[in-house]
Amino acid sequence: MPAAFAREEYQSRLKKVRDSMSERDLDAMLIGDPANMNWLTGFDAWSFYVPQVMLVLHDHDPIWMGRKMDAGAVSLTTYLQQASIKPYAEDYVQRAGVHPMEVVAGYLCDLSLQGKRIGYESDTYFFSPKSLACLQRGVDGVQWIDADLLVNWCRAIKSSAEIDVMRQAARLVEDAMTVAYETIAPGVRQCDLMSKIVAAQVGGNEQFGGDLTALSPLILAGEAATTAHPMWTDEKFIDGQTVALELGGTRKRYNAGLARTVQLGKGPQTVFDTATAVEEGLDAVLESIKPGVLAGDVHRAWQTVLDKHGLVKESRIGYSIGVGYSPDWGEHTVSLRAGEETVIEQNMVVHVMLGMWLDDWGMEMSETVAVTQSGAECLTRFPRSVPVID
Amino acid sequence: MPAAFAREEYQSRLKKVRDSMSERDLDAMLIGDPANMNWLTGFDAWSFYVPQVMLVLHDHDPIWMGRKMDAGAVSLTTYLQQASIKPYAEDYVQRAGVHPMEVVAGYLCDLSLQGKRIGYESDTYFFSPKSLACLQRGVDGVQWIDADLLVNWCRAIKSSAEIDVMRQAARLVEDAMTVAYETIAPGVRQCDLMSKIVAAQVGGNEQFGGDLTALSPLILAGEAATTAHPMWTDEKFIDGQTVALELGGTRKRYNAGLARTVQLGKGPQTVFDTATAVEEGLDAVLESIKPGVLAGDVHRAWQTVLDKHGLVKESRIGYSIGVGYSPDWGEHTVSLRAGEETVIEQNMVVHVMLGMWLDDWGMEMSETVAVTQSGAECLTRFPRSVPVID
Numbered sequence: 001m002p003a004a005f006a007r008e009e010y011q012s013r014l015k016k017v018r019d020s021m022s023e024r025d026l027d028a029m030l031i032g033d034p035a036n037m038n039w040l041t042g043f044d045a046w047s048f049y050v051p052q053v054m055l056v057l058h059d060h061d062p063i064w065m066g067r068k069m070d071a072g073a074v075s076l077t078t079y080l081q082q083a084s085i086k087p088y089a090e091d092y093v094q095r096a097g098v099h100p101m102e103v104v105a106g107y108l109c110d111l112s113l114q115g116k117r118i119g120y121e122s123d124t125y126f127f128s129p130k131s132l133a134c135l136q137r138g139v140d141g142v143q144w145i146d147a148d149l150l151v152n153w154c155r156a157i158k159s160s161a162e163i164d165v166m167r168q169a170a171r172l173v174e175d176a177m178t179v180a181y182e183t184i185a186p187g188v189r190q191c192d193l194m195s196k197i198v199a200a201q202v203g204g205n206e207q208f209g210g211d212l213t214a215l216s217p218l219i220l221a222g223e224a225a226t227t228a229h230p231m232w233t234d235e236k237f238i239d240g241q242t243v244a245l246e247l248g249g250t251r252k253r254y255n256a257g258l259a260r261t262v263q264l265g266k267g268p269q270t271v272f273d274t275a276t277a278v279e280e281g282l283d284a285v286l287e288s289i290k291p292g293v294l295a296g297d298v299h300r301a302w303q304t305v306l307d308k309h310g311l312v313k314e315s316r317i318g319y320s321i322g323v324g325y326s327p328d329w330g331e332h333t334v335s336l337r338a339g340e341e342t343v344i345e346q347n348m349v350v351h352v353m354l355g356m357w358l359d360d361w362g363m364e365m366s367e368t369v370a371v372t373q374s375g376a377e378c379l380t381r382f383p384r385s386v387p388v389i390d
Numbered sequence: 391m392p393a394a395f396a397r398e399e400y401q402s403r404l405k406k407v408r409d410s411m412s413e414r415d416l417d418a419m420l421i422g423d424p425a426n427m428n429w430l431t432g433f434d435a436w437s438f439y440v441p442q443v444m445l446v447l448h449d450h451d452p453i454w455m456g457r458k459m460d461a462g463a464v465s466l467t468t469y470l471q472q473a474s475i476k477p478y479a480e481d482y483v484q485r486a487g488v489h490p491m492e493v494v495a496g497y498l499c500d501l502s503l504q505g506k507r508i509g510y511e512s513d514t515y516f517f518s519p520k521s522l523a524c525l526q527r528g529v530d531g532v533q534w535i536d537a538d539l540l541v542n543w544c545r546a547i548k549s550s551a552e553i554d555v556m557r558q559a560a561r562l563v564e565d566a567m568t569v570a571y572e573t574i575a576p577g578v579r580q581c582d583l584m585s586k587i588v589a590a591q592v593g594g595n596e597q598f599g600g601d602l603t604a605l606s607p608l609i610l611a612g613e614a615a616t617t618a619h620p621m622w623t624d625e626k627f628i629d630g631q632t633v634a635l636e637l638g639g640t641r642k643r644y645n646a647g648l649a650r651t652v653q654l655g656k657g658p659q660t661v662f663d664t665a666t667a668v669e670e671g672l673d674a675v676l677e678s679i680k681p682g683v684l685a686g687d688v689h690r691a692w693q694t695v696l697d698k699h700g701l702v703k704e705s706r707i708g709y710s711i712g713v714g715y716s717p718d719w720g721e722h723t724v725s726l727r728a729g730e731e732t733v734i735e736q737n738m739v740v741h742v743m744l745g746m747w748l749d750d751w752g753m754e755m756s757e758t759v760a761v762t763q764s765g766a767e768c769l770t771r772f773p774r775s776v777p778v779i780d
Binding site for chain 1: 434435436437438439458459460461462463466479480481483484485489510512513514515516517518519520521522523536538579580581582584585586588589590592593594598599600601602605606608613614616617618619620621622623624704705706709715716717718720722723725727730745747
């Protein structure tokens, strides 16, 4: 199985992380986020439902420590050698009285990390309080430094190879949205629409296949349209519903998001008026994005349009997107929000996500956008207006 | 949107949890696992990628505390009233210097929980070390008690209504496996097979639709077959490959698992011999399951057959399965493994998972099994022998 990126690219990523560790005087960095493991080494397996970590050192390849039955996936998907693959026995899996991190603690001791400064991800999904406590007990004298998002911030500026992969992801979501537009209609069950959507996401095109998206595909219809992340049902779409679809395309674990809204049959004028305002806001956002502006500046461009139309939106209007595993494709770094002082830089990629969840209906419009040398490139291309579908 | 179960059922589940809390002298129990939230109240949304918790008290309905844009999903999917829905503002989402659990800590103070004994889930996916630390700082004098799996253990014995839903999930995975058998062949891309599989899982049948499964569907083919949880690729299946498929069906968030193995074209005799031995082992396991036996006894039945055939398997042969969100459908409670002393009881449901990952190939055979009054009922029904597909 070929690695997703060239070995040199993984080396340059590793250097970024080590530089960031040096700035914070860290001897080691313990990673729990599978997306960070993938980004650093290519590691790709559905193994993150049991404890596993990757350790970054200054003088050794990254070291994966995880369940024995998943060790083969390290060799399969990364450049790491046997000295970088440290398994724990199957008996440690979900067994009362023992914990996999006891074994990992032993490995850290073998690596003479007692008394050192070890950074860790404090707020990631798959590194639990119990895992941390177990390591803290098991390795003497370590200074455990909260270095949450250290690796995530290294991911914020993409390589051109990563953006190429995200362009492929964009093709996948465009195809999925096309299928959605062809399928959705009053009388169609939500699950039958979603069946076609996921088939398109995964099957891909003649050149390449896809994956399930890190964020679940979302259908916002009827009463569920007033909330942001409902799950689909097997109810039928109804004439008159305004339906928002937040979909993605995923290629080599890189996600591109795309949200659109359709009107089934006759809808109130407010739907189309709001869509027009949001589209104007999207244009303003895209015009404002360029290297050097602040994330808060981008939000201000949006807010100006919103104010003009008398609309209100409390939540952020975008975030960094890239490599990601379930349950999220956001990178938890850059947010486009009032007052955010993150400097937008070339080759950042953001999902500009304009979701309006109103009293009794909702709509969404989004694009996945790469920052260019002087502006923004929409990776996703799909008509923005709200079609009426009978 | 109708709740998945009757109100009385949720009340009886809540009583189970409160009784378990009383046994451990807990004033409150803080839940981070979205599957536990769903089981207790029906709460269903793809909102768990941001911090959220559910608090169980002895004298108040469960209280959901989460992101404002997801609060609507609580009303939509549960019986909880406004007094049980406590949102944090959008500004707390992934913003440097603040954390949603600061707001939750304030809510806990409002509920006069200072100085009380609060249980928490220490080893679940979506309750991070930072979340815990933030609560520990924010609420004075609390005794934080590691009560990991308290709710999970309450889930181990299913109601008949839950088993009915899992029978529906079993129908979904049987259909998905049927589609897989009809589609797989040398020359077919893995992603195109998976496209058909997920379409079947989600589209369901005429009576009901399905969901994406909590565990990602897995294809073990070629070199990837030697590891347990590889991701599919867009490579083509090759004549001669032995391919294991671990699939699921998911209905109302309840998962049924089913693994089977197919031989593409001519395969070595060892594949069929191993399959015959594993099938014999599966029969022995199913015969051994009944109320009152220990989980270790069930494993012994398997081991006896394995020894006879000179085969070795290090990992457990099954686990409790039920309601679950990505990334896992296992309930992290009952494990079928040597030495496990959990007593098997009526209406437990286990995924008997016989995965053999050998030096250069692998195979899997599994069933989702409900414990009856006197034995075991296979919820999943699908031919077990390894078919040769040209």
